[in-house]
Amino acid sequence: MFFKFRKKPDDSIRRKADEKTIALITEITAGVHASVKHAQLPSITLPLRSLANVVYDPGKGYFELGDSKKVRTLTVNTIRSFAQTLRLMATSKEMVESNDFATKREAYYVSKNWGDCRFDNQAESDAIMDDIEAMAAIHGLSREQLRFYPESHGGSVAGNLIVVDMDPETQDAIEINCANLGSGAYSIPRSVEHLGFRTGARFVLAVETGGMFQRLNSHQFWKKANCILVEMAGVPTRATRRFIRRLSDQNNLPVYCFVDCDPYGFANIYRTLKVGSGNAAHINRFLCVPNAHFLGVTPQDILDFGLDDATHPLTKTDVKRAQDALDNDPFFAAHPKWREAIRQLLEMGVRAEQQALAKWGLNYVIDEYLPRKLKDPNSFLP
């Protein structure tokens, strides 16, 4: 059995991040404090988050923030947002010290006892939080390490993986064997920074739909293929992306994506998982998964696996999204194979869902499709 309980697991990653967070907040606020003491107007320097300051690095393969900065100096006009920035940083520091967290929504409500500098709505608190997050990102700290958690949990996980967590009270190690959850699965928590992994799996299979995940899990495909199944349920949440990234990094595991053959699957689900998005360039370094590859369903699969009569015509939105990917997206611009595949799809004029494989029988996907594809990972789209 896998359920060995070891006292006091290795918590050094979290403790180091916590020290770094506190050091960063202390440093910034010490600067503010010094200015005030010397009767100077204090200021905080923050990265510029506008698209003008977003750079695509083909080498790294993802969008990141450039070097432009904005300086928030205390004035009559900025006094409220200045105070809010400091209070939100103080909240972060308190949460690190008490090993707690707040969702973005909770952080907004916490401000309700801040008197005049309370947030009027969550758009306000989110903007300030994004500023702090961007600043922390430059120092290698994620929003979760500041202890601000997203509202959405991650997807479900099943397969040859032991997740090492910690009992919050006793701090004993807790080991969750994802091969032993029956027809159910492990639900990824909102923050995964503290998790450890033990696995002998060969790869991670990231699956778009819940129905397909249930099929692969119920038939224990992960046992046959020696892999770890992760359900993305559409565009993966922050927690899912970070979970796959850390799992892949720490165990040097390739990540194979199994999604619908349509522009949304290519340009939204897969591309977001692999390189992140331009809108949130300051977080891509934590969330993107460079080890990701596109297993299928590819346009060529529609021909190779005889799915033509189980397709649907591309909608106008599909065509627009595909054209946009070809014309404006640096990720697809960097990959001729992807441009070829998208052009092929546009010529065929149809899309195919992963569940369309059921046309050949419910378990064709397990008995035929996946084994054939997995024989040649080099053929996966980049």
Added chain:
Amino acid sequence: MFFKFRKKPDDSIRRKADEKTIALITEITAGVHASVKHAQLPSITLPLRSLANVVYDPGKGYFELGDSKKVRTLTVNTIRSFAQTLRLMATSKEMVESNDFATKREAYYVSKNWGDCRFDNQAESDAIMDDIEAMAAIHGLSREQLRFYPESHGGSVAGNLIVVDMDPETQDAIEINCANLGSGAYSIPRSVEHLGFRTGARFVLAVETGGMFQRLNSHQFWKKANCILVEMAGVPTRATRRFIRRLSDQNNLPVYCFVDCDPYGFANIYRTLKVGSGNAAHINRFLCVPNAHFLGVTPQDILDFGLDDATHPLTKTDVKRAQDALDNDPFFAAHPKWREAIRQLLEMGVRAEQQALAKWGLNYVIDEYLPRKLKDPNSFLP
């Protein structure tokens, strides 16, 4: 430790349902076969699913189908839907026999090799599936027992509960200890008919938002309160509803609902969990949770817990939904306490989210709100 592995767990519930499903399908198709043999036009009798045939039973507390029937006789016009009904029933029988399942989407694709009686779109297959489901419901069989599974999995679960599942290959018992999943949780599978439960918990706490679930789980509130936490994530899915229902039935557990104080929380989330909906009257008997009670947040809580400055004004949609509940909903009509609460909310003109309690500190909900409320379950709304 809880991880005892027993060979061949009690699978009698599933086996009995399987036998019943096969007997039902065999009986109906034998009737069709006999008609054909005697050169008569075969017919299938199905319950009428229109709202005109929906009855609210205040005693049972939920909407159910009345006695009206429709007869689908084989004619030139019905030949396609007649054949589709039979093929879908045959698919169900095959899946029971091979212990497999299909999502609604997969069932649609499976038809692609049915030649002329293939479904043109999923709306078509869903309608036929609803017919078969309604017929099976009369005989006490759910859609999941016909082996048609929903696309969406259930919510997350944590707390004092051991879920007993079965290894699909070896059929050994698998026991999942929901008290031992760290900051993560157990993700409810799409069908829960085969699950067993062992618990010493006092109640189930069904939580609306993911953020609140994470807080209660991370601080192990379930240990302190001896309960089971279930994350609904908005209006609960079929799987979540059925899971809570079976858990509550089998262990005689009350279910306390902790949702936002707004008309959507009352009339959509809570009411759906407790009594189901009129649109899907044929499934309420499987999915509704008569043991459910509304812990909060109530309109009175906004006053009692000083949340007035952490509220938001009711929107037009909120007011319309509240008025609709007062005017047209037999559930609220049957409960004066609910009508009073809704009127109070309309008078106050505001709504409050469960996370608004963070105004008094992130863990006020754990240290103050829930303990105070739980002292007096008789005060919960019905």
